[in-house]
Amino acid sequence: MTDGIVPAAEAPPARILGLFRELGELKRIRSAGREGSIADRLFAASWSALCEGRPLGDVWRATTAAALAATRMGDIDRAVMGALGIGGAATEAILARALEEAAEEVDSPLLAMLRQAPPAEADGPVPTFVAQLAGQPRAGVTCPGRPRLLLEPPENHAEHCLMVAVYGVLLCPIYDARPEVVFLASLSHHLHNALIPDSGFAGEVLLGDHLEPAFARATEMALAELPSELAGAVRGARAILPDAATPEGRAFHAADTLDRVLQIEQHLRAGKASMSYVLNDMALVHEGPVKPFQDRLLAAMGLAA
Template structure:
């Protein structure tokens, strides 16, 4: 991909998909703790500590996230528990995946779809490092700027959710930058290691820490790295080497994913605040076609709703 002149810095056709994927931070279900994004973050790290190949983890987690974009928690475990066999469950997951991935690079799309086939082995579930739960409990700072009051938007996302979505974005964006999706995925999953210990005060807090900032970040990050066994630790450390700049294809893919997620997170709040009944009842068909729709429409009209 050209990096200078007027060449596009990001693939616009993927925008709508990335908006939808970001909502996995906000989807929850009865009997399951945390959002889908938070749980996929834990699943990814559990698979890595359980010995799964990083490439397998990156592609499996991304495929699951893409299928969940429309299916939410109607996942393989639920479908099998509800009485579908493996082939039937796989067909549902692939349908959900195909519904949102038209703009994904075709080669990557085929690789990801294969991870939803019934022949695919489940990811192992290794021990979860302490930083997984810590990041899930650590809220993101909101909108901060030195010298100005913080803008808090409730409910806040947490660092596990942010890291997972950036990781999935990074995989989806990687063909555009000709980047290794596994490296981008690992870098994103590990880019807020320091916030397992360090509360997030945002840009404002970072500036007030001054010269203390980077030594603190380094020490806190090392604590998280040291929770991993040596081989995995060095693999993750190597992936994190792309984080400081955009000098590599992987660095560009990561920073694109990170900036997109940070801004779309705020856009989601603004989109909700500006939602209209025309959109809800018209475009989204809240009262949708069915045997009682005429009656429902009369009820709403006679009750003067909205």
């Protein structure tokens, strides 16, 4: 490694950022009658399934496949389509097409496993830390000695953990990492924030020698809510968190870093969007029987780009 540049062998292809940006929007997609974002609810469903005793392999595949499909379908999931009278076979075909359309950059063997994923829906009891993490905002950008940069609305820790878990699974083939380990470590890597508000880098520096013991105690309090076998699996998976010396550690830290940066980029990118991009590239006023009228209207009002 030279000049601070990460060799290609240690980084995913840059083209995967497009998919990661789309997945990141699941933190911001909400719908009537449902609490929280899609990412919030996938986080809760993952923990519900794990606490019910579902195999970890089923859970990481189901969650990742559901997240990919949701980049196309938003909150139109099995429950919504069922309520609309769309039959089971048709529903599965729609979700399968959504997965395929979203998965252009997904490793082929991994995609084959995702195609066989069971439904991600799980609504059984979850540990209290799930709601606590969903209610705990992320700190924004902090640095010792500098004012905090807080971009609204902030993401929460459930959304961040879910997204790192999904990114991590998708990055596993690049690092030859085990997706079940990366997924579980990612899903649990902020358990301490169920109890500890996020003060960011600046606050962590000020905690000094108290930081690690406090994080460890808060993490153990969260783990105590889990069935003993699952708690043991989480502890084992979290062994990859301290460094990037293992394939799993590299996949996790790549996912964590990219999500942290892309979250801020999303705010900056939205602020730079032009009216020309929105109207022309994104077709805000899209093709249809009244588009000629709409175009004349916008031109007359000085809003055409």
